[in-house]
Amino acid sequence: MREKKEYIGYEYKEVTVPREQASMYADCYENFGWEMEETVQPSENIRPVSHNVTLRMKRNRKIVNKMELTRLQRNFEACTHEIEVMEEAKTRMPTVWALVTGIIGTAFMAGSTFAVVHTPPIIWLCVLLAIPAFIGWILPYFLYRRLVEKKKEKYEPMIEEKLEEIYQICEKGHALL
Template sequence: MALDNFVAFEYLQQTVAVRMQNTYVDGYANFGWQLQEVKEGVHGVTLSFKRDRTIAHKTELNRLQKTFEQQLARVIRLERAKSVGARIVGLTVGIGGAAFMAGSVFAWEAALIVLSIILAVPGFLA
């Protein structure tokens, strides 16, 4: 009978950053997922997976997969936190330096040369 060879599949799509593509592909392979398609998009790469629905120990695999996804989300948040802190410091120093330079220019226009020099020094350092 033709139904003896039938295999039911379940499907999964994940949109991930390009730099995390290999991590997701390798990780999902450990849970029985087979990569079917990779689509490049605006916000990253969309990975399409499939796996046999009758896989052994499916409940345990789903639990482990959920833990894996949570840990990867945590890694992504930690990577983002590194750049966010540096960006905030950079913007603060830049805006502060611009404010000192603006104060220096206004002091120069008001013929307050000493104040202009005092305000220009931190402006140049920033």
């Protein structure tokens, strides 16, 4: 005779996460009762250079301590969102400053071009405007790198604190399973 299997109802969840952090997310979600079903890589035809993967998970609907696990999971997701925001903030303003500097350099080059095509050409003005133009085209690279380093110094300790908070949340979730 065949043994009857007990029915288990599952709830399902899909989460799209950065490719570099997929393992961390998978490990953390397991502490809230989720079991990994698969990791979906984006199709090469659709997005050849995708930085995200989709994690598909399932969890027993009648898991013990479901309410507390769900609360801890929401805290985890809030922490990961804060980390993503801080990671983006490290490059946002440096990018803006580099772009503004490059645009100002381009404006000087436009002035230099207008000076040389003027009738009669004003060569001294062309040279005078070309100097800050080239500086405005070269400086953004170095400006960007320096500002990113400053932002990293500012945000890295906060990101480390959030990661520590995530690990504590995961420990609590694991203890409830």
